[in-house]
Amino acid sequence: MPRANRNRRDHVPLNLERLRGLDARVTWSGRTWFVRQLSGASSTRAYRCPGCQQELLPGTPHVVVWPVDGLGGVDHRRHWHNSCWKARDQGRSGGGRM
Numbered sequence: 001m002p003r004a005n006r007n008r009r010d011h012v013p014l015n016l017e018r019l020r021g022l023d024a025r026v027t028w029s030g031r032t033w034f035v036r037q038l039s040g041a042s043s044t045r046a047y048r049c050p051g052c053q054q055e056l057l058p059g060t061p062h063v064v065v066w067p068v069d070g071l072g073g074v075d076h077r078r079h080w081h082n083s084c085w086k087a088r089d090q091g092r093s094g095g096g097r098m
């Protein structure tokens with residue numbers, strides 16, 4: 001019987017103030033974004049990747065980005081597949097072939 005993970009802290013809220021200065025920033029699509037690499041280990045829901053419009057399943061390592069200017073705050077967080085984020089400037093036209 002597996003031991004329970006009593007000390008897991010799955011519900012630490014994402015604190016934007018604390019994150020400021022810690023995360024990488026990139027300029028993309030005319031805005032500056034914070035970029036954070038997530039292991040996905042603590043995610044419990046699926047997200048829609050804006051790069052490929054596919055689901056990003058719980059437990060998948062991925063990238064979360066949100067605008068530095070704070071407009072929309074956490075509501076504007078976007079969860080991307082690692083590969084989609086890296087390829088965000090490519091394949092926007094006619095891409096997606098398997």
Ligand SMILES: [Zn+2]
Nearest residue numbers: 049052081084
């Ligand atoms: Zn994707």
